Amino acid sequence: MSLKAWILASRPRTLPAASAPVIVGTALAMGDGTFHFGPAMAALICALLIQIGTNLANDVFDFKKGTDTEERTGPLRVTQAGLLTPEQVLRGTAAVFILAFIIGLYLIKVGGWPILLVGVLSILSGLAYTGGPYPLGYNGLGDIFVFIFFGPVAVCGTYYVQALSLDWHVFVASVPMGLLTTAILVVNNLRDLPTDRKAGKKTLAVRLGKKATQMEYWLLVAVSFAVPLILWLGGLASYWMLLPLLAVPWAIPLIRDIYTKQGAPLNMTLAGTGKLELLYGIGYSLGYVLDKLL
Numbered sequence: 001m002s003l004k005a006w007i008l009a010s011r012p013r014t015l016p017a018a019s020a021p022v023i024v025g026t027a028l029a030m031g032d033g034t035f036h037f038g039p040a041m042a043a044l045i046c047a048l049l050i051q052i053g054t055n056l057a058n059d060v061f062d063f064k065k066g067t068d069t070e071e072r073t074g075p076l077r078v079t080q081a082g083l084l085t086p087e088q089v090l091r092g093t094a095a096v097f098i099l100a101f102i103i104g105l106y107l108i109k110v111g112g113w114p115i116l117l118v119g120v121l122s123i124l125s126g127l128a129y130t131g132g133p134y135p136l137g138y139n140g141l142g143d144i145f146v147f148i149f150f151g152p153v154a155v156c157g158t159y160y161v162q163a164l165s166l167d168w169h170v171f172v173a174s175v176p177m178g179l180l181t182t183a184i185l186v187v188n189n190l191r192d193l194p195t196d197r198k199a200g201k202k203t204l205a206v207r208l209g210k211k212a213t214q215m216e217y218w219l220l221v222a223v224s225f226a227v228p229l230i231l232w233l234g235g236l237a238s239y240w241m242l243l244p245l246l247a248v249p250w251a252i253p254l255i256r257d258i259y260t261k262q263g264a265p266l267n268m269t270l271a272g273t274g275k276l277e278l279l280y281g282i283g284y285s286l287g288y289v290l291d292k293l294l
Contacts (some may be wrong), residue, residue, distance in 0.1 A: 005083040006092065008076055011055045016274040017184055018051035019044060020281035021150055021177040025158025027285030028170055031292035034163035039110050042103055043158045046119070049100035053093050054126035058137075060089040061130035065138075067199045075267060097123050111161040118157050125149055140204045143216075146185050151178015172231070173284060176224035176244075180277035183220040186213060187273055190258065191266035217258045221251050224280065228287065240294065243287035247279040 026040045063079040063086060078084045084092075104119040125145055129137045136145050155174035156166055189196065189205035190213050197206050205213040228244045231237040254276060257269040 002083065005078050009056055009059055009078040009084065009089065009092070010052045011075065013075075013271045013274055014055060014184070015048055015051060016278040017150060017181045018047040018154075020277045021154035021174070021181070022047050022158045023278075024173055024177055024281045024285050024288075025155040025170070026162070027288055028155075028159050028173055029162040031289045032163060032167075034159075036162045039107060039161040040158070042106050043161055046100050046104050046107065047154060047158075049096050049103070050122050050126055053096035053100060053123070054129060056089050056093040056096060057127050058130045060086050060093065061135070065130070065135075065199075065201075067196070067201050093127075097126070107161050111157075111164065115157065115161060118153055122149055122153065137203060138201050140202050140207045142185055142189070143182050143204045147178040147182045150181035151175060154178075169288075172227065173288070176227045176284070177277070177281060179220045179224045180273070180280060183217055183224075184270060184273045184277065186217045186220065187258070187266055187270040189213065190217070191263060191270070214258050218255045221255060221276075225251070228284065237287075238291045238294075240290040241284075241287040243290075244280045244283035246283055247276055250276050250279060 022040075022044045025043070026035065029035045029040070059077050059079050063077065076083075079086055079089050100123065101119065104115070108116045108119070125136070128135060129142065129145070136142050152171060152174040155177055156170050159170045160166055186205065189203040190210070192201075192203075193205050193210060193213070196203050204216075208216065225245060225248060228237070228241045231241050232239060250272070254269055254272050257266065257272075261269060
């Protein structure tokens, strides 16, 4: 059993999507004077484990449904490539989710039943994305659930386990993080549109078509960058909250890629969108902390 195969199965390039919302939630707590190291680190570890568990589940469930074929242009899938057996990947999925739940027990002790609910729903959604009787990703619901769990749930949950309360600015910060994570999924689904349509996988991209999916991507990115601008123009934050806009030059070529590339070349666009989210999240985090301190 190769360690390299497990690393491939975990899809490291998707992990910024899990870490960026937690970074933002922690920065908000830091700016508000409610930062606590233990809950912050536990939230980050749980988020990464749930993302890895979801990636493993997708790998095996897509293979079993016949979606991953030789025509697929996305990154290597270990089950389809025969590097790991379906049984091994399923056991790995269970192990990762169990570990996430064990670490989550600490967060439940800190935050109470709301965190238990969030944790259970996050794990179930990770499994239900491509598994179960009504897989979310196969029925056009992936975008909605990705926004919810990588936006409001991740950011607000991370903040809550440190502050034990929520405020309007936490919900506002969760919006662009959810939108940018959804943009990562949009690239993935745009790349796989022809093969997903052929396999009967009705992602939102398949339902909307290529042009509408391209429009969805740039709208998600544009609205994300509009959030800090609106906060500043509305007098709700100082100019420090404009720091996320420093990531705009990174976003422009990605939007161009969406309209000019197809198939395997979009793998770089997918990775670039993950980096965009991380850069944006760091900018938002620094902007909020500096806004509060200076």
